[in-house]
Amino acid sequence: xxxxxxxxxxxxxxxxxxxxxxxxxxxxxxxxxxxxxxxxxxxxxxxxxxxxxxxxxxxxxxxxxxxxxxxxxxxxxxxxxxxxxxxxxxxxxxxxxxxxxxxxxxxxxxxxxxxxxxxxxxxxxxxxxxxxxxxxxxxxxxxxxxxxxxxxxxxxxxxxxxxxxxxxxxxxxxxxxxxxxxxxxxxxxxxxxxxxxxxxxxxxxxxx
Amino acid sequence: xxxxxxxxxxxxxxxxxxxxxxxxxxxxxxxxxxxxxxxxxxxxxxxxxxxxxxxxxxxxxxxxxxxxxxxxxxxxxxxxxxxxxxxxxxxxxxxxxxxxxxxxxxxxxxxxxxxxxxxxxxxxxxxxxxxxxxxxxxxxxxxxxxxxxxxxxxxxxxxxxxxxxxxxxxxxxxxxxxxxxxxxxxxxxxxxxxxxxxxxxxxxxxxxxxxxxxxxxxxxxxxxxxxxxxxxxxxxxxxxxxxxxxxxxxxxxxxxxxxxxxxxxxxxxxxxxxxxxxxxxxxxxxxxxxxxxxxxxxxxxxxxxxxxxxxxxxxxxxxxxxxxxxxxxxxxxxxxxxxxxxxxxxxxxxxxxxxxxxxxxxxxxxxxxxxxxxxxxxxxxxxxxxxxxxxxxxxxxxxxxxxxxxxxxxxxxxxxxxxxxxxxxxxxxxxxxxxxxxxxxxxxxxxxxxxxxxxxxxxxxxxxxxxxxxx
Numbered sequence: 001x002x003x004x005x006x007x008x009x010x011x012x013x014x015x016x017x018x019x020x021x022x023x024x025x026x027x028x029x030x031x032x033x034x035x036x037x038x039x040x041x042x043x044x045x046x047x048x049x050x051x052x053x054x055x056x057x058x059x060x061x062x063x064x065x066x067x068x069x070x071x072x073x074x075x076x077x078x079x080x081x082x083x084x085x086x087x088x089x090x091x092x093x094x095x096x097x098x099x100x101x102x103x104x105x106x107x108x109x110x111x112x113x114x115x116x117x118x119x120x121x122x123x124x125x126x127x128x129x130x131x132x133x134x135x136x137x138x139x140x141x142x143x144x145x146x147x148x149x150x151x152x153x154x155x156x157x158x159x160x161x162x163x164x165x166x167x168x169x170x171x172x173x174x175x176x177x178x179x180x181x182x183x184x185x186x187x188x189x190x191x192x193x194x195x196x197x198x199x200x201x202x203x204x205x206x207x208x
Numbered sequence: 209x210x211x212x213x214x215x216x217x218x219x220x221x222x223x224x225x226x227x228x229x230x231x232x233x234x235x236x237x238x239x240x241x242x243x244x245x246x247x248x249x250x251x252x253x254x255x256x257x258x259x260x261x262x263x264x265x266x267x268x269x270x271x272x273x274x275x276x277x278x279x280x281x282x283x284x285x286x287x288x289x290x291x292x293x294x295x296x297x298x299x300x301x302x303x304x305x306x307x308x309x310x311x312x313x314x315x316x317x318x319x320x321x322x323x324x325x326x327x328x329x330x331x332x333x334x335x336x337x338x339x340x341x342x343x344x345x346x347x348x349x350x351x352x353x354x355x356x357x358x359x360x361x362x363x364x365x366x367x368x369x370x371x372x373x374x375x376x377x378x379x380x381x382x383x384x385x386x387x388x389x390x391x392x393x394x395x396x397x398x399x400x401x402x403x404x405x406x407x408x409x410x411x412x413x414x415x416x417x418x419x420x421x422x423x424x425x426x427x428x429x430x431x432x433x434x435x436x437x438x439x440x441x442x443x444x445x446x447x448x449x450x451x452x453x454x455x456x457x458x459x460x461x462x463x464x465x466x467x468x469x470x471x472x473x474x475x476x477x478x479x480x481x482x483x484x485x486x487x488x489x490x491x492x493x494x495x496x497x498x499x500x501x502x503x504x505x506x507x508x509x510x511x512x513x514x515x516x517x518x519x520x521x522x523x524x525x526x527x528x529x530x531x532x533x534x535x536x537x538x539x540x541x542x543x544x545x546x547x548x549x550x551x552x553x554x555x556x557x558x559x560x561x562x563x564x565x566x567x568x569x570x571x572x573x574x575x576x577x578x579x580x581x582x583x584x585x586x587x588x589x590x591x592x593x594x595x596x597x598x599x600x601x602x603x604x605x606x607x608x609x610x611x612x613x614x615x616x617x618x619x620x621x622x623x624x625x626x627x628x629x630x631x632x633x634x635x636x637x638x639x640x641x642x643x644x645x646x647x648x649x650x651x652x653x654x655x656x657x658x659x660x661x662x663x664x665x666x667x668x669x670x671x672x673x674x675x676x677x678x679x
Contacts, residue, residue: 038310045311051320059324066328148320166540169331173321180320188315198310 033103034201043093072160137190144183337483345661348376353389355670376422386434392478425484431491480541499561523563531572546575583632594639600650607658624662
């Protein structure tokens with residue numbers, strides 16, 4: 001009987017311990033979201049590195065052969081490789097953003113009762129609002145950039161089609177640049193908040 | 209055998225019965241529980257003291273991301289100089305305060321793909337008119353819509369081209385008021401709304417092809433009274449909100465307005481579709497004297513706003529940028545892009561008001577047509593009391609300056625100056641000459657002797673001098 005009671009107490013104790021350990025503090029969630037913002041900036045940088053290399057890749061594929069096989073759906077030219085790499089970088093960005101959204105949800109579960117001093121809550125709330133903004137803005141950016149990638153995919157395929165002509169070429173180019181302009185506008189709106197959020201963890205690390 | 213294995217000896221039953229063993233301490237269970245408690249406590253302690261946990265996991269992500277970024281930076285640095293240059297601007301964009309360790313993200317790029325330099329043949333426009341570039345260089349005359357539609361005058365000029373080395377026509381496609389003189393193949397409403405259809409575009413192009421006359425489309429660029437009055441958002445407004453006009457009643461489109469760029473380039477593309485082989489932008493500039501009154505006008509500087517209305521540099525940049533944009537957009541049409549500039553631009557290089565800078569324009573066009581009419585130089589210019597009296601000397605002096613500038617360019621444009629085939633009777637008596645075969649010849653001789661082999665003749669009334677050796 002004593003043994004049974006001991007076992008029960010131990011199981012209850014362990015459960016409480018595990019549950020307690022799973023609930024992070026507000027500071028920890030802010031730090032985590034800040035670090036995630038930093039990681040998302042890393043992915044944006046990776047995407048932009050590829051974007052800068054795209055023009056050369058595209059021009060090379062255009063003159064490689066008249067059939068434009070490199071640009072076809074099954075093509076393996078530099079343009080397709082660039083698109084694939086950006087898609088992977090973008091998928092990683094989306095994955096980071098999903099984590100980030102979870103963190104924003106966690107941040108929104110805290111209220112003043114979780115803090116001992118009013119100032120602490122005010123600081124936390126400022127960070128939370130920053131994260132909220134990034135959440136909204138990144139969501140818009142991701143939606144827009146996905147459209148850019150999809151247009152590109154369709155454009156390269158259409159160029160390689162036998163019946164493509166100058167209209168196909170020019171209209172598609174204009175459409176891609178139009179979508180890109182929209183996604184850049186979303187990026188412009190987001191970047192200041194994203195940078196500010198990413199800096200939070202840096203400041204903390206420097207303070208330590 | 210199998211049965212024996214599944215049914216152990218019944219004699220063992222008694223020894224395995226727990227009831228016969230009595231209470232027994234289960235060390236394994238106790239050890240497991242104690243381990244669980246210790247692990248639980250360690251977990252709590254770890255989380256609270258940041259030993260590990262959430263932050264750790266992300267630090268690893270971040271490290272991986274930074275490594276990836278470093279690799280990408282290294283890659284981009286090893287790429288072309290152009291890419292490295294862009295990287296530099298990227299670093300500057302996010303380089304605020306203590307952000308040195310942050311990834312570099314830029315918002316500078318406005319396009320993902322630009323017009324490629326070389327296009328496969330299937331993406332190049334074919335107007336259907338096969339007219340070759342003149343082997344001996346372009347030697348042309350100007351025709352207005354009036355000159356092209358006056359059948360007798362037109363026939364006379366075609367005969368002149370048949371009988372001499374003249375081989376090109378510069379035709380008004382968009383005239384000095386902004387009217388488009390013929391029906392152009394375009395679906396753009398603004399283009400279609402401004403067409404007058406006074407010239408039979410297809411008929412005249414067929415004549416040009418039959419005679420192998422090299423067709424140049426003159427497009428009056430920013431001087432466009434017609435459109436400025438129709439849409440005041442495209443132009444400069446006075447303090448009272450009226451469309452600004454110069455002393456001659458001419459209004460100008462705002463060169464900073466990208467909608468104007470798009471419209472003008474659509475006119476140019478339409479001309480290329482109609483068969484023209486060269487797009488000549490005239491009035492590709494701000495109004496004269498803009499540096500003296502431009503700040504009082506109301507207009508949007510768009511992407512150039514940071515420079516301010518007083519900026520000479522901004523005016524020069526926007527003119528050069530427009531030409532670069534036009535040239536890039538016209539690439540698939542296989543046409544040359546030429547620009548008309550004031551002759552004195554070559555002398556002063558950078559003009560304060562009109563935004564023409566020789567070097568900046570030269571980098572963005574195929575051909576420069578400088579208007580070097582002797583009558584257009586003030587008294588004393590080039591050391592000549594009244595330049596209109598010295599056609600050879602004026603052209604010679606000018607060409608020396610242009611050649612010197614071109615020699616310093618990596619890739620210089622074709623020189624195709626405008627020469628004078630009219631008499632400037634509006635000048636004071638004694639300061640101008642009657643222009644005839646001798647004066648036209650002197651100008652042409654000076655051009656050829658300078659090493660150039662192209663020129664254009666201007667006469668607003670389209671009556672050109674015979675008896676000249678159009679070499």
